[in-house]
Amino acid sequence: MFQGMEYVYEVYKEKSFSKAAASLFISQPSLSTNVRRVENRIGYPIFDRSTKPLSLTECGRQYIQCVERxxxxxxxxxxxxxxxxxxxxxxxxxxxxxxxxxxxxxxxxxxxxxxxxxxxxxxxxxxxxxxxxxxxxxxxxxxxxxxxxxxxxxxxxxxxEEHLILAVPKIFPVNGRLLPFQLDVSDIRSGRFLDPDIPPVPISEFRTEPFIMLKQENDTGKRAREICLENHFEPIIVFEMDQQMTSYNITCSGMGISFIGDIMITKVSPDPRVVYYKLPLKNNSRKxxxxxxxxxxxxxxxxxxxxxxx
Structure with missing residues (x-):
């Protein structure tokens, strides 16, 4: 019953006989014949061929679950x-x-x-x-x-363990009154910014500034929103992104503030267009x-x- 399952599974993955045939380096008629042989052995169709893209029948869903096991x-x-x-x-x-x-x-x-x-x-x-x-x-x-x-x-x-850092475009005037809170990249790379004697920035100072947030289902996006709400403001979100690197690149271009993991800061080249700040500890660290x-x-x-x- 499961002889030839690799053909069925490739069609399932590609949702197309032609793409699956190309992936398996066989002709489409040969692939179709092999899949039909499996279906005849079972006695029921695995694929609903009337849909685009190709979908599974109820029997097909059970068959694929067994194949994966x-x-x-x-x-x-x-x-x-x-x-x-x-x-x-x-x-x-x-x-x-x-x-x-x-x-x-x-x-x-x-x-x-x-x-x-x-x-x-x-x-x-x-x-x-x-x-x-x-x-x-x-x-x-x-x-x-x-x-x-x-x-x-x-x-x-x-x-x-990772800690979130606030990345702010250097051109934002708000940086002028927050000079004592600014971090050097070397502070982040060495981990010295975690010392208790280095104070977190009063993040509410940024309540009127634009933010680049990761989407809410993203852990960084969720934590960033919680940090803002705990400091009694709702961020002005101008972009919602999927990836941390993308939000950081937008910050580098001067369009808004982003929440970035310290690990990323240790890996990328320092950008002189960005100023970094330590955040309050609550909701700031994760494993x-x-x-x-x-x-x-x-x-x-x-x-x-x-x-x-x-």
Whole structure:
């Protein structure tokens, strides 16, 4: 019944027979024949071919869920066998949002690859919502994220603690009366800004200024709004963005204030067009963790990668 499931699953992923055929390097008629053979074996159609894009029937949804379980079992067993081979073969699939995929994970991957050159490493860049779905399905081994994922479903290991910083365009006149609160980039990179003797900026001073916010479903966006409300003002939002790097670039162009993680400031080149401020401690810090699905086989490649990230 599941012979030929790889053909069905590729069509499901691509939502198109032509795209799936191209991905599998076979002709479309050959792919259609293989899928029909599986459907005939089951006795019911898997795909509703009257919809665009292609969708699953009720039977098809159940079939795909079973296929994903089979693929996870096969992958776990493959990881188990690869572990016997002293990591001379195997795969490691990592996931992260734009910030982590661009700035945090690449040097970690480079270090790991230099020690284990035979491990095939894949990096997937997606939103936290999509990464969580992929992690739960077993399509990703480890995800690095600053959102707290459900501990009932996922295990985690702390990578680092992050603190939010206020990034303000230097051209804003409000900076003139807040000189004692301004941070040097070296204060952020060294972590000295966390010292109790460095005061947080009275953020209500920015209540009439434009803000670049991340969307409310984003953890940074949620925390930023809470910080503003706790300081008795609602921010004037001129842009709502998906990615922290994008909001920071808009701040650099002089269009508004953004909330940025100190980790990003340590990775990007300093921009002389921006002034930085320490924020009040409440809702300001969060844990960045590696997450994996509970109950799955924890491969040696995963374990060795996490060891290198300590």
């Amino acid at each position: 089979i693929m996870n079992i096969e992958r776990d067993f493959s990881d188990f066998i690869n572990d016997w081979g002293d990591l001379k073969t195997g795969n490691l699939i990592l996931g992260g949002s734009n910030l982590f995929s661009s700035w945090i994970l690449p040097p970690l991957i480079a270090d790991f690859a230099s020690c284990y050159p035979h491990i095939q490493i894949q990096l997937i860049e997606e939103s936290t919502v999509e990464l969580t779905k992929m992690l739960q399905k077993g399509a990703i081994d480890l995800v690095l994220d600053n959102t707290c994922l459900d501990p009932v479903i996922f295990d985690s290991r702390l990578y680092q 960045i963790c590696f997450y994996w699905k509970k109950g799955r086989y924890f491969s040696r490649a995963m374990e060795e990668f996490l060891k290198m990230c300590r």
